[in-house]
Amino acid sequence: MTVTELDSRVETAIACLDLPSKVALLTGSDSSGLPENTSIGLSRLRFSGGPSGLRGAEHADGGIASLLPNPTLLAQHWDVAVAGEAGALLAEEAIPRGVHVLLGPSVNLHRTPLGGRVFECFSEDPLLTGALATEYVRALQRGGVSACPKHFLANESEFERTTVDSVVDEKTLREVYLLPFEMLVHDASPWSVLTSHNRINGISAPEHPQLVERLLKGEWHYDGAVVSDPFAASPIAAGTNAGLDPVVPVPDGSWGAGLVAAVRAGDVAESTIDEHLRRVLRLAERTGALDGESDVFATSRSGALRRASRSVPDAPLRRRRLRALAAGGMTVLTNPAAVLPLSGTESLAVIGRHAVDTVAQGGATARVRPPHVVSVADGLVATFGRDRVSVVDGVDVRSGPSCRSESARDPASGGIPGQAIRSAPATTAEITERVALAASEVDVAVVVVGLTSEQETEGKDKSTLALPGQQDAMVAAVAAAARRTVVVVNAATPVLMPWLDLVDAVLWAGLPGQEAGAAVAAALTGEIEPAGRLVTTFPARDGDGPAWSTCPVNGALVYEEGTAVGYRGWYRHADVDPLFWFGHGLGYTTWRYESPALVRDLNAVRSVTVDVANTGRRAGTETVQVYLLPAANSEPVRLIGWTRVHVEAGRRTRVRVPCDLRAQRVRDVSSGSWRFLRGGRIMIGRGLGDVRTTLWWGPESD
Known part of the structure; x- marks a missing residue:
């Protein structure tokens, strides 16, 4: 029509x-x-x-x-x-x-x-x-x-x-x-x-x-x-x-x-x-509601097909695609000794309440009823085999009972065999002893920690980024006893990591949806590269960053940081570095950037080109990020473009990154008009914490 x-x-x-x-x-x-x-x-x-x-x-x-x-x-x-x-x-x-x-x-x-x-x-x-x-x-x-x-x-x-x-x-x-x-x-x-x-x-x-x-x-x-x-x-x-x-x-x-x-x-x-x-x-x-049809699946006058077949949320194809969507967005935060990806032949101790009661979604009106939720324990048992995986329940993470029912368990896995689960002990001392013993008996301890719908929910903000319960103590106990320790964080929003220097690798798993555990297993083994890059800046301590409190004063919540929200404020004004920068993510290979160049006009940068070489032993996906740091100190850094590229091991490619003009303008409030920023640095890299090359542009380079 x-x-x-x-x-x-x-x-x-x-x-x-x-x-x-x-x-x-x-x-x-x-x-x-x-x-x-x-x-x-x-x-x-x-x-x-x-x-x-x-x-x-x-x-x-x-x-x-x-x-x-x-x-x-x-x-x-x-x-x-x-x-x-x-x-x-x-x-x-x-x-x-x-x-x-x-x-x-x-x-x-x-x-x-x-x-x-x-x-x-x-x-x-x-x-x-x-x-x-x-x-x-x-x-x-x-x-x-x-x-x-x-x-x-x-x-x-x-x-x-x-x-x-x-x-x-x-x-x-x-x-x-x-x-x-x-x-x-x-x-x-x-x-x-x-x-x-x-x-x-x-x-x-x-x-x-x-x-x-x-x-x-x-x-x-x-x-x-x-x-x-x-x-x-x-x-x-x-x-x-x-x-x-x-x-x-x-x-x-x-x-x-x-x-x-x-x-x-x-x-x-x-x-x-x-x-x-x-x-x-x-x-x-x-949307087809003004068709005069009693059948809401009739073909709408807008041309959309309304007589669609009913989709099946637990159909094999749907499950595989949701697994890939989850695993591919997961982010490797640290992996200094290349413990990840796992070979698939290791013996594992899978530890933590989030391993057996994995959180798939946030709380309140965002909740839906999935056909199942694959726990991390289920996913790793299915991948490594029941004879190579022991599962140890962890410390309590909720102040109230879990809202997850047994009917939400993955029917394909049959659940975790009862003999593989050890009940959570009553005290922190007991859990420390249990998890340390389990960790010492295997090749790799996989500790799963995170938040719950008590923290990530509509209607209530958090007061701290600390993990609930005694999860930090649990991670420290595992790290002290294990040959190698991998932490999987099952949360959507930043958490504090006082144990970061004690563990061998950290995988940020988010809230992975119904195929959670299968996606985590695919990411940990590298079947699907966890090529995600962070979309928010992680503070190292409570209170750090350009904006913190959500509590209004006399009914008003003032956005005092102005345009310097998130990484923009961290980069220009913060006295301390964040734990992880916006855009951070390691994947499973290494990269080299060379020969950058700009395509620009009098007003703005139109695009950036750069050679990107995969210098590792595995094929990988890179996200080339381009930031503008204006010459004027009053203007914060801002993302102006990015491109994802897949490159085989040992190969290189020329990457073009289109740059959006809307991110390169500022509002002149007095005239009610827009003007373009002129002058500054164009920074190209893997995030603001890993800038690989910088170009000048503007009046200084004219």
Whole structure:
């Protein structure tokens, strides 16, 4: 359907409705979306939670669904194709279940590692986040399902999130927190956008005319629907006049009859109601809900195939692909003696509560019901054989009981044989003795530690990056007794590592989804190279970094670091180095960079080329990263481009890295315009902690 045909159909539908009928379609019918109106051929518009799996009806049990690796782990691929694959997979599952709108992706940033919902977001960098989210949205919508990027705007923490006032200067908003949304609107045209609960500079997000009506819909020419975060209903006149389209999901709440009365009283123009309804009906048509078909799987007029076959979350092909998505994004943090990859013939002691009760996803509304979760212990037993693996339960990691049921165990493995599990002892002294004995009897001790949904969850931020329980003591005890110690960290957000110098290797495994243990085994043995690169900066101590606390003062959370968020602030201003830099990751080979060159014009760097040689003994995937460090001390370093390349052992290739112009501009607040940065260093390398070559550009090199 052409744009003209779409608009004509929408206008015809609006003309058929009276005011109460129009308003009824702007208010959530229940917790799962917007109501139907058979007189205009409108089916119920169904929403589902996301972004790592299809939750089904929002805030309800949506049934069994594939559980993908969490967005941070997907982002560690630094590959837009991977983000697109995730979007396509979710569309494939959404369509046969009648879902029209997936509430995701989350494109807020990792401003502070304490953020409880950081695990749902891609990265701390706006350009990387925007690029990944763009392909995720494109793929989802190619499948006929609307993306609903969230949360618009400045929702980087959970503490008092429904009332907190995020105080952010205009330059920072424009250059950092708005950039991913700007990229999405211009490059992917999402069919809907979700607002946040919080206030921005004193004004509630759903009723913020400067951001919603003037910027999003006006300056950016966004033609989709702006949806309220569930239960973040806005005052009638303020929200309606500010640009909020439907309110979800509060049937007959503050809108409904109240909005009809506001129109009749002259507080809201009926033309405003028509514009909101126009956007909602446009969303419905694009997703096939305005077809007049009772069968939600019918072919939509937007051309998306709705009569898709039901996907099977535990089908062999699906399982293999989810395993590869998880393993390929895992990151080798340290491996100085090349203990990894394991040969597959070693005897192992697999130690820790996260080994037997592996955490596959974050908490609260992000949760989905997977067909199973393969534990790390199950995965390593299946790979190495039961005769070469002993499994030792570890110290308690939760203050409450685990929410994982035995039915979530991997049916293919039959579970871990009972004789291979030793129960967790009652005291730290006893567990130290048990794990030390187990570690001393094998070739390699694999200790699995991490966080749980008590730390990584919606609605609550962390107060420390320390591992819960006595996990640090457990790692130290293993390292003291074992011949070789490998630590696997089962967490999405940074943790402190006081034992780092005591162990032989650390694999950052993230929240790997339903195939968790199988993916960890593939990564540890090198069957799949863990070629991930970090997407957030890891502090060495609590309190380090450009932004830390998530607690507002007198209701206000001031973004004092400005544009120097994450690695930007660490590189320019921090007195100490982080534990691991944004972009860090070792893989299983070594690299040499040579002969860099720039392609530029008067305004910006268009691309960088460099020779990349694989100097190791294994084929590998490298992520070539390009950063601009402006000459002006007031401007922080920023990522401007990256490229992934696969190179066989002993070979070299010429790599071209396109550089995004949007990351090379700054906002002139006084004139309300953009200008390009001129002058500075172009740094090329494997992350800010491993810059391999530097070029000058700008006036100094003209």
